[in-house]
Amino acid sequence: KLLEDYLDGMKIEEDLRNLLEKYDRETAAIEIALGVSKRMHARTGDISRAIDSGLRVGLAVLTEAVLVAPLEGIGGVRIMNNADGSEFLSIDYAGPIRAAGGTAQALGVLIGDMIRRELGVGRYVPTTPEVERVKEEFGLYRVGLQYKPPPEEIEVIVRACPVMVNGEETESQECAGYKEVRNIVNKNNTPRTRIRGGVMLVIGEGLCLKAPKILKHTERLEIPGWEFIAQFAGKGKSSSDGDEKVKRRVISKVDRYMDDVIAGRPVFGEPGEPGGFRLRYGRSRATGLAAAGFNPVSMEAHGGFISVGTQLKTERPGKACAATPCIDLDGPTVLLQDGSYRRISTIEEWRSCSAEVISIWDSGEVLSGFGEFLENNKDLVPSGYNRDWWAADLADALDHPEKVDEFASILGVDRDSMPPGIPFNGAIERGGESNLERSLRKREWQLYLRDMELSWNQACHAIKEYGAAVPPPWNFWWSDMPMSFAPKLIEALCQSEFKDGCLRLCGAAASWSPNSHFEDIGLPAPSTGEWPGWTMVHDHGVVKSSLMTLGVEHHHDGDDIVIPSAWEGLLDGLGLELASGAVRVVVDAGSHINDRVSRIREATDTIAKENERAEEIESVRTVERMRAETAARQRGLGISETDAEGRAAAAAIEDSGPDDPSLLRAAYALLDDHEVERSLWLVRKLSNLRWEDSVPCRVGSRMGRPEKAGVREMKPMVHALYPIGESGGPQRLLGQAAAKVSIRVEMGPRTCNKCGKDSPHLRCHHRLSEEVEECGGKTSIRNRRGDQNRRRMGQRTSVPLSKIVETKRRSLGLNRIPERIKAVKGLISIAQTPEPIEKGILRARHGVSVFRDGTSRYDMSDVPLTHFKPNEIGTPWQRLAELGYSHDVFGEPLGSDEQMLELLPQDFVASRSARQHLLSTCQFVDDLLIRFYKMEPFYEATDELDLVGHLGIGLAPHTSGGVLCRIIGWTNASAGYAHPLFHAAKRRNCDGDEDSLMMLLDGLLNFSKAILPSGRGGRMDAPLVLSTRIDASEIDKEALNVDCGWSYSKAFYEGTKSQPHPSELENIVDLVDGRVGEVGEVRGYGWTHDSGELDAGPRNSSYKTLETMEDKMLAQLAIGRQLRSVSAARVASQVIESHFLPDLRGNLMAFTRQKVRCVKCAHSYRRMPLAGKCIQTTSSSGTGLGTSQEGGTLCGGNVVLTVSEGAVRKYIKITSEVMETYGVDDYTKQRVGWMTDSVDSLFNDDKVTVMTLEDFI
Known part of the structure; x- marks a missing residue:
C-alpha cells in the first residue's frame, strides 16, 4: 500500500507472504526486490524504473513498511557512465534514509548491486576526484554520526563498492577542494556542490558499522565484489591469540554518555563510580523496551529531576532509557547533619529529612532486564547478590517436599502458612496443573522466599543447609571498601559494646562533625598515592568511612557510633563474633592482609618493570622509524611510501617479550582480582559462610530530555x-x-x-x-x-x-x-x-x-506498560469489563478496582494533561460532522470517561504509518503508557522519545496526502497507512527481546559472573521471542518487580518546573555536590565546555550575521535600509482584480534586530559565577575570558584615550 504509486498496479502481496514464511526478513527483502525489478523491467523496459521500484520495495520490507525511508530516503536511481563509457548504477540517498537505520541502509546498497547484476548493468569504477569528494564531505559534515570513518576506510569503500552511493545536497556548506565533480550532478546535469548527507549516513552508519550483517548475506549468497566488507566486519573484535595477558574481571567503564553535559540537566553518576545506581536485573510492569525502573524515593531525592518518562543517558546497557517507578528496588542511602547514615524507604521519610542531608552516599538501584543487554548486543555484567538471587538459590535447592518441611522448621512456621507445593517445575498433585497455575505457584514461592523476614541464625542455618550465600541486609558492600581499612575497623569493633540489641562503637565519632577534615587518618598512603575519592576517608575518618562504604546503617549517640541491626554480618565477615556481650577475634585478619598486600606490591613491581622494558623498546623503534622516514623523504618518496619505510624499520626491532610471561600474567590477574574484590577477598578468607559480591556494578547516568506531554503544533x-x-x-x-x-x-x-x-x-x-449562497460544486x-x-x-x-x-x-x-x-x-x-x-x-x-497534515495531535513520552489496576488509570472496573477485560492476571473474574489486569496490546493510557485537548478535538469533530458534513455527531464527549473506549492513532515522527489504538484510561504522569508491542509497531522503543496521539475520526476526516509538503521529508510524520492489528512477527524486533518471565533462575545469576554475551544465556530466560506464533506472544507476560503506583515520584521534572536557566544550573550543581558518585567541579567544567561556550560563540556569530525585520509587515532584510525604516511597497487590495498598484505606498514600519544583545550575553554571568564557585581549569577560564572580551568589544563603546610618549615611560 505504501508504494502503490511506484508499482504501477503490480500485485506482490502473495509473493511477499510466501517469502516471509520461507525466509527471514532480510532474505525475503532481497528476493522480493529482485522479483519486482525483473517484472517491472519486463513490463516497461525501463532499467532505471525497474531498479528504483525493486529497491524501494526491498527497503520497505526491511523497515516493516511503516518508515518513510522507502519514499523519502531514496531520491532516485540513475544509470550513469564510468570514465571508459561503461554503465553503472547510481543511487541517490536523501536525509530521511537515517530513519531506516544502519542495517537497512547497508542492505539497500547490497540489494541495488544484486538488481543491477540481474539486469546487466556494469559496476561502478570511481575516479580519484569522486573518491576525494567523499573524503572532503566527511571532513565538513557536522551532523552527528554513530561512526565517522577515517579517510583510508572511505577510500576502500568508495573504490570497492560496485554501486555508486550518491545523494542529494542536504547541507548549506559547499565543498571547496572538489566542488564540481563528474557524476556528482543533479538530473539536469548541474553540479552538486554542497554536502550530501545521505552519502555520509549510508557509508558511515551503514556500510562501515553494519559490515558484519552485510558479510553474512554476501557469504551465504556468494555475491562477488563484496570481499572488501570483510575487513570492516572484523574491525574492533578482540583477538583470541595467546598474546592476551589475561581475561579481565574488571567491568569496563563507558563514558560516552558524559560527552555532552547540558546546563540544567544533572549528572547522576560518573562511569562505574561507587555511589551511583546499582544494577538489578528484572522487569517491572512499566519497564522493558529500553525503559528502566527507579525507586520513587530516588527519583525525588535526585533533585526531583527524574520523573516518569524523563530520559536518562546511561552507561549501560543502552545509550538511554525512560524512567519509571519501581517500589521493589532499594532507595537512596544518605548521610545527615547529625551523623546518621541510613537508607530512605518512603517519600514521606525523604521529605522529613531532605533539609538535613549532607550527602547522598548511594543513589539506590536501577532495574534493567536481561533483554536490554541482548538487544544492545552488550556483554552481561555480574549480578549483585540480592534477595532475588537468594530466593533463586533456595528455590533451586527446595526440590522435594521433605526439604520444604525442613525449611519450614528452620523458619519456625507451619507448613500450611507457606505456598502450596514446592518452588520447582513438578506438579503439586498427580494429574498435573495448567501452565498458568504452575507459573503462579512458582511466582508465589519466589515472592515468599524473597520477602520473608529472617533472623541471623535462621539465615545462617539456611545458608549452610542449602548452599546459599549471605543475603541482604547482612551482605554489605565489601568490594567497595579498601582492604587496608579493615584493621582499623576490626580494632573499633573489638572495643565496642553490645547493649539493647545494638552494637556501640565507643568513641568512634568523637572527632566527627559535618565539616570535619582529617589530614592524618592513621594509615600509610596507598601505592596509588591517595585513597579513592569516593571513600571520603579524609572527611569522615577510617571507621565511619568504612561503615558508610560498606553500607552499614548507623547513628551517633554522643561520641559513639551505634549500629542498630545487621551487625552480625559485619562481625562474621571480619572474623569476629559476639560472646558474653563482647566482641572477640575468631580468625586473625592481620596475616591474611599482610600476605595479600605483599603479593600486590610484588605484582605491581613486576608490571612496572615490564612497562619500563616495553617503553625502552618503543623508544628505540621510534628513533629507527624517524631515521627511516627522514631518509625516505630525502630520496623524494611520497607520503605512503615514507610511512611504509618507517613502519618496516620499526618492525625490524624485535621484542623478545617479558622475562617470565607466566609471572606477568599472574601479576595482572592478581591486580585485576584485587580491583574487583578488595575486602571481599578477605571476608571469604575469614568467614565459613558463602559470600557473593553485592555491588559488582554501578551504572553511570545523566539527565537527557525531560518528559513531555504537550500539543503538537x-x-x-x-x-x-x-x-x-x-x-x-x-x-x-x-x-x-x-x-x-x-x-x-x-x-x-x-x-x-x-x-x-x-x-x-x-x-x-x-x-x-444572489439567491444561492455558493455554487458548491x-x-x-x-x-x-x-x-x-x-x-x-x-x-x-x-x-x-x-x-x-x-x-x-x-x-x-x-x-x-x-x-x-x-x-x-x-x-x-x-x-x-x-x-x-x-x-x-x-x-x-x-x-x-x-498540524501540517490536517490532523490535531498530542505528544507524550513513550512508556511501556503490561499490567495495571483500574484505580491506577481512573477507569471503573465496570467500564473495563465492557471493553473486554473479564478476568485478572490470576484468572479471577473482574469485580474490583484493585485487581491486576493485563493490558491488551493496542490499549493506551494517556496523560491527564491531554484530556482537554482530546475533548476539544472530539467536540471539533462533532461540530464538523454537524455543521459541515450535515451528519450526526459521533463522540458527544463531555468528560474524560466519555473518551474511554474510543479509538486513536499512534504515530512516531520518523515514520509514515500510524497504529490503531484504544484509550482505556488516564495517568497523572506526563507520558503515554502502552504495550511494548504497540510502541514497537510504531518503530519506537522507550528510551525517552515522544510520539503523537490523534483521534481516529480526526485522522480519517482531515488527513489528506494532497496537503502534505512537497519538499524532501514532507511525507514523514504522516499517517499514510494505518496498521489496524499488531502481529509480533511483523513489528520491530526489539519488542521480541522484552523479558516476560516472573523470575530468573539460579543458573542465570551464576552465569552473569563470567560476563558472557547474552546469547549464551538466552535459552534460560523467558523472552517474547520464544513465544512468537503462540498466544503467549501477546498475553501471559510476567514481571519480576512491582512498580507500585504508575505515576509515583515527581509529577514533573525539576527541569520543567524551575523557571530560569540560572535556577536549573544551580540545582544541577547542588545535586552534583550531594551525590558521592559525581564531581561537581567536573560537571561545571563540562557544562561550560560543551554548552555555554558553543552557545556563546554561536550567538555571537548569529548577531553579526543577523537579518533585520519589520515589525509591521514582517519583511526581513539582510542589511538595515538606509531609510532606517521598512521600504517594502504595500499593495492596494480591493474588489475586482485586487492587484498591486504602481503607486503603492511604502510600509514605513520600524525595523528591529532579530538577535538581541541579551541573547548573546545570557550565559556570561552564570558562567562567571560557576567558575568562581566550583573552579575550572586555566584553559577553560582563558577561553571564557576571551569570549567575554569579544562580546564586550562588540557592545561596549570604546573610549579613545589620547596618550603621549610620557605615558609609556
Missing part, C-alpha cells in the same frame, strides 16, 4: 491550512486578511465541474445567483503545460476572502466567527490546494490547532 500555531499571504499581518490572522475584502495568494488551479468557473477550493466558492485540478516539471502547481489567484468567510459563516450556522483564526502565509504542497476554510473556523471555535 506548527510554529507558529495554526488553525487553518489556508493561505493569506502577508494580508494577515505578523500573526497571520484570517479576520485581518478578510477585512481587506480581496487578497492575492498562490493556489493550485482548479475548475468547477458544475459551473465551469475556476476556483482554487475543493468546493466552488462562486455564487450562481466539486472542483478538479486543471492541468497546464509543464506541470509535470514543476515542484508546485500553484499560481497567483485573486480570492474574495471577505465574501467567502461570510458565506462560510452562514453555511456553518454561526452567529459570528472567532476573532483570532490563525492561517498560513502560503501552501507548500504540490497541488497547493487549501483544506476547506470551514475546518479552520471550527478549530478556532474549539481552541484546536492543526
Whole structure:
C-alpha cells in the first residue's frame, strides 16, 4: 500500500507472504526486490524504473513498511557512465534514509548491486576526484554520526563498492577542494556542490558499522565484489591469540554518555563510580523496551529531576532509557547533619529529612532486564547478590517436599502458612496443573522466599543447609571498601559494646562533625598515592568511612557510633563474633592482609618493570622509524611510501617479550582480582559462610530530555491550512486578511465541474445567483503545460476572502466567527490546494490547532506498560469489563478496582494533561460532522470517561504509518503508557522519545496526502497507512527481546559472573521471542518487580518546573555536590565546555550575521535600509482584480534586530559565577575570558584615550 504509486498496479502481496514464511526478513527483502525489478523491467523496459521500484520495495520490507525511508530516503536511481563509457548504477540517498537505520541502509546498497547484476548493468569504477569528494564531505559534515570513518576506510569503500552511493545536497556548506565533480550532478546535469548527507549516513552508519550483517548475506549468497566488507566486519573484535595477558574481571567503564553535559540537566553518576545506581536485573510492569525502573524515593531525592518518562543517558546497557517507578528496588542511602547514615524507604521519610542531608552516599538501584543487554548486543555484567538471587538459590535447592518441611522448621512456621507445593517445575498433585497455575505457584514461592523476614541464625542455618550465600541486609558492600581499612575497623569493633540489641562503637565519632577534615587518618598512603575519592576517608575518618562504604546503617549517640541491626554480618565477615556481650577475634585478619598486600606490591613491581622494558623498546623503534622516514623523504618518496619505510624499520626491532610471561600474567590477574574484590577477598578468607559480591556494578547516568506531554503544533500555531499571504499581518490572522475584502495568494488551479468557473477550493466558492449562497460544486485540478516539471502547481489567484468567510459563516450556522483564526502565509504542497476554510473556523471555535497534515495531535513520552489496576488509570472496573477485560492476571473474574489486569496490546493510557485537548478535538469533530458534513455527531464527549473506549492513532515522527489504538484510561504522569508491542509497531522503543496521539475520526476526516509538503521529508510524520492489528512477527524486533518471565533462575545469576554475551544465556530466560506464533506472544507476560503506583515520584521534572536557566544550573550543581558518585567541579567544567561556550560563540556569530525585520509587515532584510525604516511597497487590495498598484505606498514600519544583545550575553554571568564557585581549569577560564572580551568589544563603546610618549615611560 505504501508504494502503490511506484508499482504501477503490480500485485506482490502473495509473493511477499510466501517469502516471509520461507525466509527471514532480510532474505525475503532481497528476493522480493529482485522479483519486482525483473517484472517491472519486463513490463516497461525501463532499467532505471525497474531498479528504483525493486529497491524501494526491498527497503520497505526491511523497515516493516511503516518508515518513510522507502519514499523519502531514496531520491532516485540513475544509470550513469564510468570514465571508459561503461554503465553503472547510481543511487541517490536523501536525509530521511537515517530513519531506516544502519542495517537497512547497508542492505539497500547490497540489494541495488544484486538488481543491477540481474539486469546487466556494469559496476561502478570511481575516479580519484569522486573518491576525494567523499573524503572532503566527511571532513565538513557536522551532523552527528554513530561512526565517522577515517579517510583510508572511505577510500576502500568508495573504490570497492560496485554501486555508486550518491545523494542529494542536504547541507548549506559547499565543498571547496572538489566542488564540481563528474557524476556528482543533479538530473539536469548541474553540479552538486554542497554536502550530501545521505552519502555520509549510508557509508558511515551503514556500510562501515553494519559490515558484519552485510558479510553474512554476501557469504551465504556468494555475491562477488563484496570481499572488501570483510575487513570492516572484523574491525574492533578482540583477538583470541595467546598474546592476551589475561581475561579481565574488571567491568569496563563507558563514558560516552558524559560527552555532552547540558546546563540544567544533572549528572547522576560518573562511569562505574561507587555511589551511583546499582544494577538489578528484572522487569517491572512499566519497564522493558529500553525503559528502566527507579525507586520513587530516588527519583525525588535526585533533585526531583527524574520523573516518569524523563530520559536518562546511561552507561549501560543502552545509550538511554525512560524512567519509571519501581517500589521493589532499594532507595537512596544518605548521610545527615547529625551523623546518621541510613537508607530512605518512603517519600514521606525523604521529605522529613531532605533539609538535613549532607550527602547522598548511594543513589539506590536501577532495574534493567536481561533483554536490554541482548538487544544492545552488550556483554552481561555480574549480578549483585540480592534477595532475588537468594530466593533463586533456595528455590533451586527446595526440590522435594521433605526439604520444604525442613525449611519450614528452620523458619519456625507451619507448613500450611507457606505456598502450596514446592518452588520447582513438578506438579503439586498427580494429574498435573495448567501452565498458568504452575507459573503462579512458582511466582508465589519466589515472592515468599524473597520477602520473608529472617533472623541471623535462621539465615545462617539456611545458608549452610542449602548452599546459599549471605543475603541482604547482612551482605554489605565489601568490594567497595579498601582492604587496608579493615584493621582499623576490626580494632573499633573489638572495643565496642553490645547493649539493647545494638552494637556501640565507643568513641568512634568523637572527632566527627559535618565539616570535619582529617589530614592524618592513621594509615600509610596507598601505592596509588591517595585513597579513592569516593571513600571520603579524609572527611569522615577510617571507621565511619568504612561503615558508610560498606553500607552499614548507623547513628551517633554522643561520641559513639551505634549500629542498630545487621551487625552480625559485619562481625562474621571480619572474623569476629559476639560472646558474653563482647566482641572477640575468631580468625586473625592481620596475616591474611599482610600476605595479600605483599603479593600486590610484588605484582605491581613486576608490571612496572615490564612497562619500563616495553617503553625502552618503543623508544628505540621510534628513533629507527624517524631515521627511516627522514631518509625516505630525502630520496623524494611520497607520503605512503615514507610511512611504509618507517613502519618496516620499526618492525625490524624485535621484542623478545617479558622475562617470565607466566609471572606477568599472574601479576595482572592478581591486580585485576584485587580491583574487583578488595575486602571481599578477605571476608571469604575469614568467614565459613558463602559470600557473593553485592555491588559488582554501578551504572553511570545523566539527565537527557525531560518528559513531555504537550500539543503538537506548527510554529507558529495554526488553525487553518489556508493561505493569506502577508494580508494577515505578523500573526497571520484570517479576520485581518478578510477585512481587506480581496487578497492575492498562490493556489493550485482548479475548475468547477458544475459551473465551469475556476476556483482554487475543493468546493466552488462562486455564487450562481444572489439567491444561492455558493455554487458548491466539486472542483478538479486543471492541468497546464509543464506541470509535470514543476515542484508546485500553484499560481497567483485573486480570492474574495471577505465574501467567502461570510458565506462560510452562514453555511456553518454561526452567529459570528472567532476573532483570532490563525492561517498560513502560503501552501507548500504540490497541488497547493487549501483544506476547506470551514475546518479552520471550527478549530478556532474549539481552541484546536492543526498540524501540517490536517490532523490535531498530542505528544507524550513513550512508556511501556503490561499490567495495571483500574484505580491506577481512573477507569471503573465496570467500564473495563465492557471493553473486554473479564478476568485478572490470576484468572479471577473482574469485580474490583484493585485487581491486576493485563493490558491488551493496542490499549493506551494517556496523560491527564491531554484530556482537554482530546475533548476539544472530539467536540471539533462533532461540530464538523454537524455543521459541515450535515451528519450526526459521533463522540458527544463531555468528560474524560466519555473518551474511554474510543479509538486513536499512534504515530512516531520518523515514520509514515500510524497504529490503531484504544484509550482505556488516564495517568497523572506526563507520558503515554502502552504495550511494548504497540510502541514497537510504531518503530519506537522507550528510551525517552515522544510520539503523537490523534483521534481516529480526526485522522480519517482531515488527513489528506494532497496537503502534505512537497519538499524532501514532507511525507514523514504522516499517517499514510494505518496498521489496524499488531502481529509480533511483523513489528520491530526489539519488542521480541522484552523479558516476560516472573523470575530468573539460579543458573542465570551464576552465569552473569563470567560476563558472557547474552546469547549464551538466552535459552534460560523467558523472552517474547520464544513465544512468537503462540498466544503467549501477546498475553501471559510476567514481571519480576512491582512498580507500585504508575505515576509515583515527581509529577514533573525539576527541569520543567524551575523557571530560569540560572535556577536549573544551580540545582544541577547542588545535586552534583550531594551525590558521592559525581564531581561537581567536573560537571561545571563540562557544562561550560560543551554548552555555554558553543552557545556563546554561536550567538555571537548569529548577531553579526543577523537579518533585520519589520515589525509591521514582517519583511526581513539582510542589511538595515538606509531609510532606517521598512521600504517594502504595500499593495492596494480591493474588489475586482485586487492587484498591486504602481503607486503603492511604502510600509514605513520600524525595523528591529532579530538577535538581541541579551541573547548573546545570557550565559556570561552564570558562567562567571560557576567558575568562581566550583573552579575550572586555566584553559577553560582563558577561553571564557576571551569570549567575554569579544562580546564586550562588540557592545561596549570604546573610549579613545589620547596618550603621549610620557605615558609609556
